[in-house]
Each structure stands twice: as C-alpha cells, then as structure tokens.
Amino acid sequence: MLVLLGSGVRLVQQYEQGVLLRFGRLLPTIRQPGLRLIIPFADRLRKVSMQTVVMGIPAQGAITRDNVTLTVDAVVYFRVVDPVKAVINVQDYVRAVSQVAQTSLRSVIGRADLDTLLSDRDRINEELRAVIDTPTEGPWGLHIERVEVKDVALPESMKRSMSRQAEAERERRARVIAADGEFQASAKLAQAARVMADTPSALQLRLLQTVVDVAAEKNSTLVMPFPVELLRFFDKTSASTLAAAAEAPAPNGHETDSTLKLDTVPVLKDLPVPAPA
Numbered sequence: 001m002l003v004l005l006g007s008g009v010r011l012v013q014q015y016e017q018g019v020l021l022r023f024g025r026l027l028p029t030i031r032q033p034g035l036r037l038i039i040p041f042a043d044r045l046r047k048v049s050m051q052t053v054v055m056g057i058p059a060q061g062a063i064t065r066d067n068v069t070l071t072v073d074a075v076v077y078f079r080v081v082d083p084v085k086a087v088i089n090v091q092d093y094v095r096a097v098s099q100v101a102q103t104s105l106r107s108v109i110g111r112a113d114l115d116t117l118l119s120d121r122d123r124i125n126e127e128l129r130a131v132i133d134t135p136t137e138g139p140w141g142l143h144i145e146r147v148e149v150k151d152v153a154l155p156e157s158m159k160r161s162m163s164r165q166a167e168a169e170r171e172r173r174a175r176v177i178a179a180d181g182e183f184q185a186s187a188k189l190a191q192a193a194r195v196m197a198d199t200p201s202a203l204q205l206r207l208l209q210t211v212v213d214v215a216a217e218k219n220s221t222l223v224m225p226f227p228v229e230l231l232r233f234f235d236k237t238s239a240s241t242l243a244a245a246a247e248a249p250a251p252n253g254h255e256t257d258s259t260l261k262l263d264t265v266p267v268l269k270d271l272p273v274p275a276p277a
Contacts, residue, residue: 003225007040008169012047019046026199037109048083051093052145057101057259059153062109064117071153072109082141090140097136101147104131136276200233 010031014016018031021044059073059078078097080086086093106130109117125147133144142160154162190233196202 006041008038010036010038010045010047012036012045015051016047016049017083019048019083020044021046023224026084030083046087048080048086050080050083052079052108053079055098055101056096056150057098057105059151060102060105060109064109064112064114066113068114068158069155070109070114070117070158072105072149073151074101074105074128074147074149076144077146078136078142078144080141080142081137085141091146093136093140093142096142097132097141097142100135101132104128107131117149124149 012033012035013251014033016033018032018036020027020029020038022039022042035102036045055076057074057076059071061069061071076097078098080093090096105128106202106252108124108131112124119131127145128149129147130186196206
C-alpha cells in the first residue's frame with residue numbers, strides 16, 4: 001500500500017504545468033504546481049515547462065535576393081502557452097521549432113538584399129519572428145517571443161569589395177569637404193582683397209604681419225616679397241608730389257623748370273679709370 005501510495009504522488013514545480021492522461025485519454029483539467037495525486041498504472045502525468053526556451057539556430061547557408069552567398073545563424077526565444085497542444089499535437093516541440101526556424105531563416109534571407117540584411121536587422125528579425133510564429137502558435141501552443149540574427153558570415157571576396165567601396169566613399173567625402181573648404185577660403189580671401197584694395201596701407205600692414213609670423217620661427221634666411229601694389233602706391237605718391245611742385249610758383253618770379261638738364265648728369269667717360277692691380 002505504501003508503494004502504491006508513493007507511486008500515485010507527483011510533484012509539479014512552480015514553473016511547470018501537468019497534463020494528465022488516463023488510460024491514454026486526455027483529461028481536461030490541467031494540474032497546477034504542487035503535490036498532485038494520480039491513479040497508479042492508470043494515469044500518466046506529463047509535466048510541461050512554461051519557462052522561456054532559448055534555442056540557437058545552426059548556421060544556414062543562403063543566397064540573398066541580389067545573388068550573394070552567405071552564412072547566417074540566429075537565436076530563437078519561445079515558450080509554451082498551451083501545454084495540452086504542446087503535448088498532444090506535436091511529438092517534440094523543441095525539435096519542431098528548430099526545424100521550422102532553420103527553413104524560415106533560409107526563406108527570409110532569400111527574400112532580402114545584402115544591404116538590408118546588414119543595415120536593417122530589426123526588420124529582418126521581426127519578419128523572421130512572424131514567419132516562425134505563424135505555424136507554431138495555433139496548432140502547437142507555442143509563442144515565439146523574439147528572434148535575433150546573431151552573425152552574418154560573408155565570403156572573403158565580398159569583404160574585400162565592401163572594404164574598397166567603403167574606402168572609396170570615405171575618399172569621396174574627404175575630397176568634397178576639402179573642396180568646400182577651399183571654396184569658403186577663396187571667398188574670404190576675395191573679400192579681404194577687396195578691403196585691402198580700398199586701403200593700400202592695409203596690404204603693407206599685412207605684409208609686415210606675415211614677416212613677423214615668419215620671423216618667429218628659427219630661420220637663418222628670410223625671403224620677403226615686395227608687392228607690386230606697394231610700388232604702385234609709391235608711383236602714385238611721387239606723381240602727385242611732382243604735379244604739386246609743377247603747379248607751385250617759382251621764387252624770384254622765375255618759373256621752375258621741371259625737366260632734368262643733361263649737363264648736370266656726370267658723363268661716365270670723363271671719370272678716371274683706376275689702374276689695374
């Protein structure tokens with residue numbers, strides 16, 4: 001009697017629910033957690049875990065819509081929502097979910113482009129979850145909570161092509177940024193040139209500032225350019241001075257001769273020639 005009584009006691013854990021079969025027929029009542037009594041040799045209690053199961057999908061080789069061969073693996077999170085269907089309608093629901101996930105992963109990857117697979121993982125994960133959840137929730141009593149693509153393995157040739165493409169894109173952006181900087185600098189230089197053209201002394205001040213900046217370095221030789229605008233400034237100044245002198249009245253009532261007399265210029269041939277050493 002003690003042996004029969006002991007064989008009729010079953011312990012259902014808090015995270016489990018029990019499905020009772022009596023003489024092979026399903027009883028409608030679900031056994032909740034705790035100590036449960038069954039009829040020995042007549043009843044069979046199947047305990048189903050209600051915890052979330054984390055199952056990895058093996059790496060699957062697939063071809064994307066743009067004809068790129070790659071290898072993808074993922075992970076599936078699911079749990080049992082109806083223990084009766086999980087026991088009665090499917091023999092091994094964990095293995096069944098694994099097979100459905102593998103075929104669904106290949107089909108979803110085949111409908112997506114490589115760029116979408118690499119950049120829009122959230123949409124791929126949601127589509128994959130919906131594809132796996134459709135055949136499992138209704139007939140098997142399972143709920144697919146989440147599906148995530150873990151890794152996408154690309155061929156080496158594709159990796160090199162993508163790296164060259166990314167490098168070319170970075171080079172293009174660098175050239176565009178450099179050209180934009182040159183354009184902005186040329187605009188500022190043109191604006192500064194217009195300001196200096198209105199004030200000729202500003203050019204001389206800028207030249208002196210440049211000399212100061214260059215002289216701050218430890219240089220033994222300093223090459224200082226002489227601007228043409230400065231020569232023009234001196235030319236205008238001398239011309240205005242000569243014009244003012246020509247218009248001024250000469251002392252003692254005589255007019256000033258603005259021309260240079262030739263007899264005041266010494267002739268080179270009259271100069272003494274030094275003796276050879």
